[in-house]
Amino acid sequence: MKILFVLPNETIKSNFKKFVKWLNIKFVFGFGKSLAFPILTALMPPTQDVEFIEGGHNEIDYNKDYDLVGITAVTRYSPLAYEIADEFRKRGVKVVMGGWHASALPEEAKQHADSVVIGEAEDTWPILIKDLKNGTLKPFYQPVRPVDVKNIPNPQMKIFPRNNRSSVQATRGCPYKCEFCSMACVKFRNQFRMRPINDVIEDIIDIPNKGFFFIDNSLTVNPNYSIELFKQMKDLNKRFYAYGNIDVLNKNKELLKSAQEAGCFSWFVGFDSICQESLDNVKKVSNKVKNYISSIKNIHDHGISVMGSFIFGFDYDTIDVFNKTDDFIRKSELDIPVFYVLTPFPGSLIFNRLDREGRIFTKDWSKYDLSHVVFKPKNMTVEELENNFRNFCIQQYSFSRNLNRMINGIKFGPNIFLNIAIMNNYSMLNNWF
Numbered sequence: 112m113k114i115l116f117v118l119p120n121e122t123i124k125s126n127f128k129k130f131v132k133w134l135n136i137k138f139v140f141g142f143g144k145s146l147a148f149p150i151l152t153a154l155m156p157p158t159q160d161v162e163f164i165e166g167g168h169n170e171i172d173y174n175k176d177y178d179l180v181g182i183t184a185v186t187r188y189s190p191l192a193y194e195i196a197d198e199f200r201k202r203g204v205k206v207v208m209g210g211w212h213a214s215a216l217p218e219e220a221k222q223h224a225d226s227v228v229i230g231e232a233e234d235t236w237p238i239l240i241k242d243l244k245n246g247t248l249k250p251f252y253q254p255v256r257p258v259d260v261k262n263i264p265n266p267q268m269k270i271f272p273r274n275n276r277s278s279v280q281a282t283r284g285c286p287y288k289c290e291f292c293s294m295a296c297v298k299f300r301n302q303f304r305m306r307p308i309n310d311v312i313e314d315i316i317d318i319p320n321k322g323f324f325f326i327d328n329s330l331t332v333n334p335n336y337s338i339e340l341f342k343q344m345k346d347l348n349k350r351f352y353a354y355g356n357i358d359v360l361n362k363n364k365e366l367l368k369s370a371q372e373a374g375c376f377s378w379f380v381g382f383d384s385i386c387q388e389s390l391d392n393v394k395k396v397s398n399k400v401k402n403y404i405s406s407i408k409n410i411h412d413h414g415i416s417v418m419g420s421f422i423f424g425f426d427y428d429t430i431d432v433f434n435k436t437d438d439f440i441r442k443s444e445l446d447i448p449v450f451y452v453l454t455p456f457p458g459s460l461i462f463n464r465l466d467r468e469g470r471i472f473t474k475d476w477s478k479y480d481l482s483h484v485v486f487k488p489k490n491m492t493v494e495e496l497e498n499n500f501r502n503f504c505i506q507q508y509s510f511s512r513n514l515n516r517m518i519n520g521i522k523f524g525p526n527i528f529l530n531i532a533i534m535n536n537y538s539m540l541n542n543w544f
């Protein structure tokens with residue numbers, strides 16, 4: 112059987128992005144790529160003929176002889192995913208869709224696919240393949256229990272181009288229920304599970320790149336597990352990023368020390384807002400704004416940089432949130448800031464609330480890209496949020512701000528400095544092109 116896995120994405124047209132790809136900057140292009148397809152590949156016999164394509168119509172040969180096409184897309188690329196699915200189905204090829212968006216809106220995805228995989232696929236994929244061979248494909252496949260993480264196979268990273276093999280997952284799920292998080296209300300995703308550490312170490316050893324990204328929702332949910340994992344990684348000579356919650360990173364020095372010794376470049380923290388009312392309102396219980404600056408200092412003191420994300424457009428945000436965030440970023444010496452417009456992804460609790468309140472004014476999913484405004488904010492107009500966000504990004508990634516962050520990054524040594532320089536300048540150039 113010949114299977115094609117498609118990850119819809121924009122065709123790389125800009126010369127800058129082509130240049131970055133040519134340079135093979137692994138941390139930029141292979142950044143935290145989903146492991147869904149490598150895991151599905153590992154669940155099938157090794158003789159299976161599997162191809163992987165990331166991109167749009169230009170990258171796909173619709174006349175190739177596939178028996179099955181599997182597509183997973185984030186909300187932003189779901190319209191493109193549907194076009195691709197329709198093209199294949201016109202040619203009589205069976206199409207299966209899965210991933211966050213299809214799981215949140217399975218009936219919508221089903222209009223473009225023969226079958227939709229809802230939620231975690233490890234238990235349902237082998238059944239789906241058997242049904243396909245028997246000609247009894249069902250419209251929907253949904254797990255009846257959380258996947259036992261002991262049964263997650265070693266992901267077959269070889270289906271990715273070499274520079275994209277940069278993801279590892281140690282844990283599944285997140286016990287928190289932040290209102291804006293697209294995963295918070297997906298069945299079983301609130302059940303936090305830890306893979307056997309030996310399995311994780313095997314996956315890390317298999318990664319050809321020196322650097323990689325832990326794509327776990329948070330590696331601070333069970334600090335004792337993470338400390339043990341980091342201790343066992345100590346001699347692997349790898350460098351990595353990981354997501355973590357700031358309340359734990361603020362307190363747990365042993366976690367920071369073991370992370371540093373294991374090769375942690377940077378903790379990726381969702382600060383999300385510097386307005387405590389906004390955080391309380393969306394139930395981001397792990398964040399206390401008053402501790403932000405001392406927490407960043409603690410992480411810095413352990414020789415680790417901090418990448419921090421901020422979201423604009425919460426109900427308590429007024430226009431001065433931009434100035435206050437700018438103030439905080441300068442005072443805290445945050446190394447790599449990342450900014451998003453609040454986006455109510457289908458399936459999230461905030462999508463349901465804003466929809467109920469009649470505040471979502473477009474369901475053109477291509478606009479759900481974290482930089483367009485798709486709902487009516489409470490304390491700003493749509494234009495105010497959009498324009499202030501754009502200007503804020505230009506200001507934050509200006510040459511002088513980037514230079515400051517790079518100078519501050521020298522104290523971490525050449526590897527982390529280089530990483531801070533690449534990430535900030537990538538954001539600056541991305542803003543320009």
Ligand code: SF4
Pocket residue numbers: 285286287288289292293294295328329381
């Ligand atoms: S935003 Fe982070 S902490 Fe909150 S539910 Fe999502 S993964 Fe968990």
